[in-house]
Amino acid sequence: MNTWSREERYQSLDDVTPVTLEALKEQVASSAYRQTYHIQPETGLLNHPSGLTFYQGTYYVSHQWFPLGAVHGLKYWFNYTSKDLVHFEPQGPLIQPDSEYDSHGAFSGSAFQYNGELYYMYTGNHRDKEWKRNPSQMLAKMDSKGSINKFPKPVISGAPTGYTDQLRDPKVFQKDNSYYAILGAQNIDYRGRLLLYRTEDIVNWQFLGEVKTQLDHFGSLWECPDYFDLDGHDVLLFCSQRTGPDGERGRKSYQSGYVIGQFDIEQLSFNHGEFNELDHGYDFYAPQTFVDESGNRVLIGWMGMPATTYPTDDEGWAHCLTLPRILNIEEGQLKQRPIPQLKKLRRNKETALGYANKFERQLMPYDGTQYELIIDILDNEATELYFELRTSKDESTLISYNTHTQHLSLDRSESGALPKPVEVTNRTTRLVNPLTQLHIFVDTSSIEIFCNDGERVLSSRIFPSKASNGIKASTESGQVYLKFTKYELSSDAQQEG
Template identity: 45%
Template sequence: MDRERKYRRLDQASPEEIASLKEQAKRSEWRQRFHVQPIMGLLNDPNGFSYYNGKYHLFYQWFPLGTFHGLKYWYHTSSTDLVHWQNKGIAIEPGYSHDAYGAYSGSGIVKDDKLYLMYTGNTRDEEWNRHSYQCMAVMDRVGTITKLDKPLIDRVPDGYTEHFRDPKVWKDEDLFRFVIGAQRDDQTGTAVVYESPDLLDWSCKGEIQTRLEHFGYMWECPDYFELEGQGVLLFSPQGLSPQGDEFRNVYQSGYIAGKPLDRGTLEFEHGSFYELDRGFDFYAPQTMVDEKDRRIMVGWMGLPEVVYPTDSHGWAHCLTLPRTLSFREGKLIQLPVPELELLRETTAMETADTLYSEVKSYAGVEGTVFEMTCEFHGIEADVVGIEFRAGETERTVIWYDAVRQKVTLDRSSSGATIVSDYGTTRTCMLHAKVNSIKFHLFVDISSAEVFVNDGEEVFTSRIFPKQDSRHIRFFAKNGSTGLKVTKWDLAQAVKDIEGDE
């Protein structure tokens, strides 16, 4: 791709071109109803996720003039309830010498009644070599955002390449700290910690000392926090090879957890690396703590190097639903925030039945935009599962193999083709308890998020079925199972407009 096209600025497009791009996206049959999505162009990493001045603020990487990864802006959306989001427009625009080729990912923190937004500035020299800077912008209570005219950190430390980005900042009792994704000179990934007394003057403390050696060639979007007495490091390693059912996407996102990080030595005693999401489309998650002291996570529902059907409609990708994090039996558990119940447009449709080696559907249990819980209990079948967004030839399937104790999501017949070299099924091991399993689905026009056994596992996927693919079917193979279903139709929560309503 030519550089002029890839790094084209929004102000280089005419008003007529911008209006046409917005209209093209708005006409797309796969526009979401309750997920954050771009008004046009490409969305990727969530940034600056914060609670400030009575609202949740969520920013994301945005390239407005195409569905490829071009010149990145920060786009701003806000909400009072984590459900209904208002588009506020561009938050950070590249322009200074230290961010001329993109305002890359970063995070936010509240100090002195202002929201400080730290991000990576991307630049290129005359030989087209990358140079990374760590930068700051500040938002006040009326929403005005001002960029600092000089970078906070103007060089990459010795021992690392220019792949040095995505600062995630937090406040300890003594100092502010941030962790940043890095690539060592030997092409291995790691995370580096900086410290500051005031958010402005930073010093490099060193690498987080983990047990992971040669674990990918780059760690993107790291996020360190402490939860229920445990230290947690989220990050997105690039360059992992598939291992059985694990690491099946082009890039992965996951976590390690253990004793809290030693702030002096940066030693981190932790367990194994676990993938955060078992589906196809999840990357670069970011967390925050809200006014209710909840640790909430949002991810990018997409991946690079995958071609989605909406690319030809002038827009690409969305963000996941917000998820609360907690621990259960040593494992990080993800649950949809309870505020999502505000979306329920209808009273619950409830069904109870027993299946005997059959496929069944029920009157009124269908739709294209819905929330549904499905509990299979007393399982004596080999396999139980659900087909949803189903039509004559289309269907997305989630099932539990009780013999192998594995859950599988299959999007091989989910509609328009997603161009990817990484397969059409995703599977993980699950030890179901008391012969039962619970699926909690949030299905939007072009996505599905399936929470398994109250957040023990999550499968996130983009799907692109026809509008008339709205059937839901339940099945048991080679035996019987009890079934309990509760379903709600969901209201629209996002709109393709900018500014206050």
């Protein structure tokens, strides 16, 4: 992999010739791992989804973007619009690092409406000559033509006393007659924290203080916070870096999760239950939520991880966004379900009924590389179930389930080229209820697994060869009666499935 100098990482688009950009686009377009129905960068590196909103009949979805290579460098916001959250139209850079305050990157932020108009609040990253970071929280307004006009000065400058320069990712929300911004932070003892600000006019923001949680020693930096009320509960999402060993959760140096409870905003106190990961796969970070046109709380995440090298890096691009998910709380559990509009991607339908047992790795009567697969478990007498996707003689992405312990695992150790470093080769989660269904979305280089109608989700990038397109099922002992429903998926499909 190429080594990037600081100067190369902080080149702007204006510093690069059209010929160089066109050559990079052609290189990226020729990648065998390009997705077919996920948002992915036209070039360079995609990361944190930002500014997600539904405004005047249109969805706006942006992500952080370094256009010149698969490294973290000078960040822009690249924007898409959509009418259905399934088909997206690229609009190009929305927020550019072109001011004194965001000269070294336009970092994550959120969208909100004020007096019927659309605004964005984001973190501007500026470095001085000694390379010291100076974070600022910036405002920008979208005009009637879709252009962005930045406010001339930050609305929040620097970090308050007692905190480091790691202040970032404002998520703006309205409560009663006030607007609030919750930000990720790090205190001077290098502990992750969340800070809250309030305004009545969106320009003058008052620092209220630190949100008190029961997670005082959890991680060295918190980022990408999100607060909302859902089905009568208060929910707080955030990402935590370098959380250290702690059972299954400790398998990741970067975690993305949530707590459910009650937020006393006047006392800055969040009384909550345990921290739970949002996604139990290998590649999921920096999610953001918003409310869709029907009033649903929808989540989109970054299907990638910090400090990880992916097989596409040498091709000049990296990462994608997850499919949108609807969130609900049912019986105290957070459920995540794929949005029903994804049925528009379906091109055909195939079904199969049959038994699988330990004596035969049953090959399903169809294959594919971009599809939606629903596996209904109708009768299970086996102790262990195995489902192999994108399989061939040499490669396989393995989903396994232990009937007795109710542990479900995703193993991509033989799924093709692997990201590096490889922290673990098997990601496992314990289901609350016995497994009755897997709802799986497979794209060219990704898999998203929804278990038991959204009880658990596992999202991962996989990089198999095109020839690895089989689907198999088997058991450890006993047999299982299964129903397979498969749809080929394409972003060109328009009909309802």
